[in-house]
Amino acid sequence: MSGILCAIKLKEAGHKHITVFEKADRIGGTWRDNRYPGLTCDVPAHAYTYEFAPNPEWSAYLVGGAEIQAYFEKVVDDHGIRPLIRFNSEIEKMAWNGDHWDIETKDGFKDQAHVAIMATGVLHHPKFPDIKGLENFAGKAMHTAQWDVDFPLEGKRIGIIGNGSTGIQMVTHLGKKGQDIVHFQRSPQWMMPYPNFEYSEEDKAKFRASLEAIDAIRYDENYWSAIRRFTTGITDIDGPEMREIEDICRNFLETAVVDETLRRKLTPTYRAACKRLIYSYDYYGVAQQPNVETIVCGIREIVADGVIDNDGTLHKVDVLALATGFQSDRFVRPISVKGVGGRDIEDAWAERCAAYMAISIPDFPNFFLFNGPSSPVGNFSLIDVAEKQWGYIEQLLNRVASSNASGIVASKAAFDDYEERRITKAKASIFGSGCTSWYLDKTGVPITWPWDYDAFADAMAQPDFDAFDMV
Numbered sequence: 001m002s003g004i005l006c007a008i009k010l011k012e013a014g015h016k017h018i019t020v021f022e023k024a025d026r027i028g029g030t031w032r033d034n035r036y037p038g039l040t041c042d043v044p045a046h047a048y049t050y051e052f053a054p055n056p057e058w059s060a061y062l063v064g065g066a067e068i069q070a071y072f073e074k075v076v077d078d079h080g081i082r083p084l085i086r087f088n089s090e091i092e093k094m095a096w097n098g099d100h101w102d103i104e105t106k107d108g109f110k111d112q113a114h115v116a117i118m119a120t121g122v123l124h125h126p127k128f129p130d131i132k133g134l135e136n137f138a139g140k141a142m143h144t145a146q147w148d149v150d151f152p153l154e155g156k157r158i159g160i161i162g163n164g165s166t167g168i169q170m171v172t173h174l175g176k177k178g179q180d181i182v183h184f185q186r187s188p189q190w191m192m193p194y195p196n197f198e199y200s201e202e203d204k205a206k207f208r209a210s211l212e213a214i215d216a217i218r219y220d221e222n223y224w225s226a227i228r229r230f231t232t233g234i235t236d237i238d239g240p241e242m243r244e245i246e247d248i249c250r251n252f253l254e255t256a257v258v259d260e261t262l263r264r265k266l267t268p269t270y271r272a273a274c275k276r277l278i279y280s281y282d283y284y285g286v287a288q289q290p291n292v293e294t295i296v297c298g299i300r301e302i303v304a305d306g307v308i309d310n311d312g313t314l315h316k317v318d319v320l321a322l323a324t325g326f327q328s329d330r331f332v333r334p335i336s337v338k339g340v341g342g343r344d345i346e347d348a349w350a351e352r353c354a355a356y357m358a359i360s361i362p363d364f365p366n367f368f369l370f371n372g373p374s375s376p377v378g379n380f381s382l383i384d385v386a387e388k389q390w391g392y393i394e395q396l397l398n399r400v401a402s403s404n405a406s407g408i409v410a411s412k413a414a415f416d417d418y419e420e421r422r423i424t425k426a427k428a429s430i431f432g433s434g435c436t437s438w439y440l441d442k443t444g445v446p447i448t449w450p451w452d453y454d455a456f457a458d459a460m461a462q463p464d465f466d467a468f469d470m471v
């Protein structure tokens, strides 16, 4: 998503030498890799859309992954950037060489670039659970990000491990279809009710005829006030916004789950929004269906024909879906990146992954990250985030172009000051309020943008050039 955005923007700005390195044979990132049943984007489709490429054809308020993938394919072709993409080309090494980056791909292709923009995503490397006996399972086990869409599920009993956004979407989708499901939840999740609805042909005709009709959804007051409530709430954890979020989630649980035993099972022991809030309208209903069994006592072991829980009960299943998330500390890894004086990014990131404003790392000039460490992970459109980050990166590039310098990089002093402020705020945010989640780095500090949405928009609107060194 961000690589496509960047290539289009660079092309539009008149740059002639652009290469997009793509390790796969298709574009799409998250939406190419994730094809599990029920995959949906929980951000309204008209908001999860590039500002320059509105899409009147979205079929619903929230759409599925395949539709989003098709959107990106169309945008790539509409903007003529496919010829700029070098497919099957995984970068292995990058080294700063005074005024440019030397780049080498896994298949030995070598290139040079004055600027490296890293659009490598956040949640990209699947995390497999460390559960005893997983290798002994005789049925089909698949991580949700490596789903075999050709594998027939009809008539099969499916064990789903994990109840993040992915596990919940999968249980909801397959449960509604009547599939036999055992859902293993290690920690219950708070749910934010979020109904979906389809657009009629009449709606779409309205969108085709008028950009204002699309913007009315993209910039809808309710949607934006929910975003602001959320981003204010996560930073002011005892304020009225967070109380409102907690009340909504608690009321939803109490009114939607009638069975007391199940309600107890589904009640989290940590505060709402500590883990990534789940947006779902239908999950609680599905969890109460007879074809869905919810196990919360934990997994003891996986055996050939199923899963033994911590109470010693064997749950026989034919398929195991590992909805166990991603390694969230990868960013540009496993690329070997060597900056000024051969400094290794592994050295810069030895304690934790970090970047000034989530974009620039001292000693790594002209090396800019989309969705880098401390990028916003508020539950809103990452396209909006990437567009704002592009606005910032573009200004850095323009500064270099209008100077005699070869590059630009965040100063060590600015980086240290940013990190100190960020870490203090992040620890005090709701994400640091006492739960496990992919938001936490290995030292337990949330890797999130710890200020509110407006602070992010303001920070991205205009770089503080005093925070940068020209090289």
Ligand code: NAP
Residues within 6 Å of the ligand: 040, 041, 042, 043, 123, 128, 129, 130, 131, 161, 162, 163, 164, 165, 166, 167, 169, 185, 186, 187, 276, 299, 323, 324, 325, 326, 436, 437, 438
């Ligand atoms: P996740 O939120 O990291 O959830 C992983 C789940 O697996 C958790 O329930 C975790 O339990 C469980 N788990 C991990 N290791 C386990 C083990 N060894 N034994 C038992 N359970 C284990 O991953 P995700 O659901 O794939 O979602 C990741 C992120 O992707 C989301 O937070 C969201 O940002 C994004 N996403 C977005 C959408 C969307 O619609 N926009 C859809 C899907 C995903 P614990 O909680 O106990 O650790």
